[in-house]
Amino acid sequence: HATTELNRISSNLNLPYYVKVSAIKIYKKLNKMNILKGRSINAMVAACIYYSCRKWRVNRMFKEILEETSCSEKDIRRCFHVLLNELNLKVPAVDLNSLIPKYALKLKLDRSVVNSVITLLESNKGSMFIMGKDPKGVCAGALYLICKFKNMNVNQERIAEVVGVSIVTIRSRYKEFLKNLNPELKDQISCNHPPYLAQRSGGQDKIFA
Template sequence: MINSENVRRKDEKADVLICPRCGNDRLIFDYARGEIICPVCGYVISERTIDRGPEWRAFTQEERERRSRIGMPLERITPEGLSTDIDWRSRDASGRELSLKRKIEMIRLRKWHIRTRMQSSIERNLTQATNELERLSSQLGLPKRIRDRALEIYRIALETGLVRGRSIESVMAAAIYAACRETRMPRTLDEIARYTRAGRKDVARCYRLLIRKSTLKMPLPNAVDFVPRIGDILKLSASTIRKAREIVRLARKKGITAGKDPSGLAAAA
């Protein structure tokens, strides 16, 4: 345990641990061994320290948010982005199974909860759009930040009346393409339209409508962004991908890339 004999504090208010030998305040916490180590002099300040963190491990921010069991559940389909859900498992807070009477009551409450939360046409439309977004994102392998941005763009289109008279599928595909363009994610319109029943023509028309009627500013596509994706598909080495990037940059300096398809330039490089 840490005590006053082997660990000093820089400031009583700050409560910062420092090494008692060299005064270094950037200590290393080895949770696997339960030790606090000074990286400068190698002194083990404390051992058998209790890890008070979660028992699970996460390697990405998205995985950490998904495994966390605290805080209110986030639902992007609601107007304010926040909502709660009644768990579908018929168990109480202690994990014990509910009685038959309580199960029937929870089914009825869950049904009315869904009805009251999705009572407006906008919320029902967003629910269908979210399902379509999850389907397309799963097939395209899109990260969470792209999905969130695509849903924000779709909500803008819905609130401005751009979805009226058009299919949810084509507008959502256009929103996904806009989110990929905005974040420089190398996805082509043909690749996104391939997984929709609307077709490339309808998706392209909805995308042009989004750009024209909204305040979205799309950056110009860069062929360099498509090189790593093509290299990953073809299983190319890192040196080959690096050389292809140099070729694209050299071609852009010479001014021979104007008016050319970025994905075609990347494939040629």
């Protein structure tokens, strides 16, 4: 059952073969250690997949994995922590830059926005106000700041919905980025003419702001 479930989720998420193999190995190791007794098989499978994605830097959000299973978020997170503790593993760092294009696509933002957000994140890499913070919240705050600078018609509510964080978190990260923003970088990422995703349709431009 576990292998079937793992194959199903891996297929639905188009995961590379090596990620699937890695998740299977972790699950089998836990099973051999009798860690799975009394725990949800599906939740542990989801936790193994999530860890493998993080380990191999394959850009799949926790929310995406959650949507592919009938388990609760609480159960999967609990299994994830069990996995880390029992196998003495550390949570692989999230590559923030790899998350931005996916969020931008859902928000219908163009490449110039993506580039500016990545520039902002790179310039603050290692900063104390980012360290230890939820990667999604950091991305959301950076996205909101850039959208404001470029006069994009994207509000906090929409970013919160797409990224999966609260509006309060977005505001906090936004204020921190703004407080630590280098004036030269501000000039670099600001834009007088807001960029759009334009698609020619029926002789008219279909504009996505």
